[in-house]
Amino acid sequence: MNASVVPAAVTDAEFAARVLQSPVPVLVDVWAAWCQPCVTLKPVMQRLAESYSGRATVLTLDADTNLEMVTAFDVRALPTVLLFDRGALVARQSGAQSLATYVALLDGQLAARSAGQAPQAIAPTTPAPAVLPTDSPAVREARELAAAGTPTVLFKHSATCSISISVKREYDAFVRQHPDIPTRLVVVQQERPLSNALADVLQVRHESPQALVVRDGQVLWHASHHRITAERMAAAVVAASRTL
The missing domain is CATH 3.40.30.10 (Glutaredoxin)
Incomplete structure (x- = not known):
């Protein structure tokens, strides 16, 4: 285990190059300094960054200063952890989850890559608005x-x-x-x-x-x-x- 690996921060401007174009899966922890569950998740992200060094990347995204990506990926709760592979959003978890939850996401995606499977992009979380009667x-x-x-x-x-x-x-x-x-x-x-x-x-x-x-x-x-x-x-x- 490489104890020197720390999750680095990513910004809106860097997102395409560091996340969407990454040759390995990327786990993005969307957080904010005022969010207490986000703070409790930091050690989990640290352990993931150490454990998956060289196989996957763990990054953090400050929701307060990177609104473009927060909006683009429909982040509505903090923390939200997004998993990307070869440019596609393949998984998301809202709220602080256990280490095992994120390990399962990463291991599953790495196994799919090893099997030669293309990334399966998940659907947006926002439902289509209902059509209302014009006189409602x-x-x-x-x-x-x-x-x-x-x-x-x-x-x-x-x-x-x-x-x-x-x-x-x-x-x-x-x-x-x-x-x-x-x-x-x-x-x-x-x-x-x-x-x-x-x-x-x-x-x-x-x-x-x-x-x-x-x-x-x-x-x-x-x-x-x-x-x-x-x-x-x-x-x-x-x-x-x-x-x-």
């Missing part, structure tokens, strides 16, 4: 929100996503600081039809967490994940108000 209550509310005559902030929140729970603090701060600005909180698990209807009416791909500023049927600003801050929402409302 959700569609009517989505249209009413979109048609607001003054800038309105919409915030889509996933109550089961650690990233969304963290970002919602920014939305809550914005609401406290600007009680006069119209807002609408949409908890996706409780109001999925409305969440889907907003994506359809506004023609903006659904993400959570997601913040949008709308007025007169137009989306004037939108952002997702840690791009959402109270300051940015306030600035977007100010900019939208100037165009009235």
Whole structure:
């Protein structure tokens, strides 16, 4: 065992070269400094990096500073561990799991490579949105929100996503600081039809967490994940108000 091997960090800019083009399988630990389960997983990743040195690579990806890959691979909870082989995402595990779980993933993929099998890419985790009747209550509310005559902030929140729970603090701060600005909180698990209807009416791909500023049927600003801050929402409302 090579005790000097430590999981290295990878960034959005390096991801294609170091992960998708890697000649060996790559296990990517998507984490954040504020996420306690992510911290407890560090020794597990260390052991994997040591055990599989030369056969597979273990990397870490900071979710707070690498939003492009977080969004591209639909990371909705932390930690999330992604396994890539020859450019394909072949497995994922959300939440801190045991060492044996990740060993099974790596051993299984290495065995498949030895047998000459092509990597089997897994399907995206995000289900296709349901088609709603055009006169449903959700569609009517989505249209009413979109048609607001003054800038309105919409915030889509996933109550089961650690990233969304963290970002919602920014939305809550914005609401406290600007009680006069119209807002609408949409908890996706409780109001999925409305969440889907907003994506359809506004023609903006659904993400959570997601913040949008709308007025007169137009989306004037939108952002997702840690791009959402109270300051940015306030600035977007100010900019939208100037165009009235």
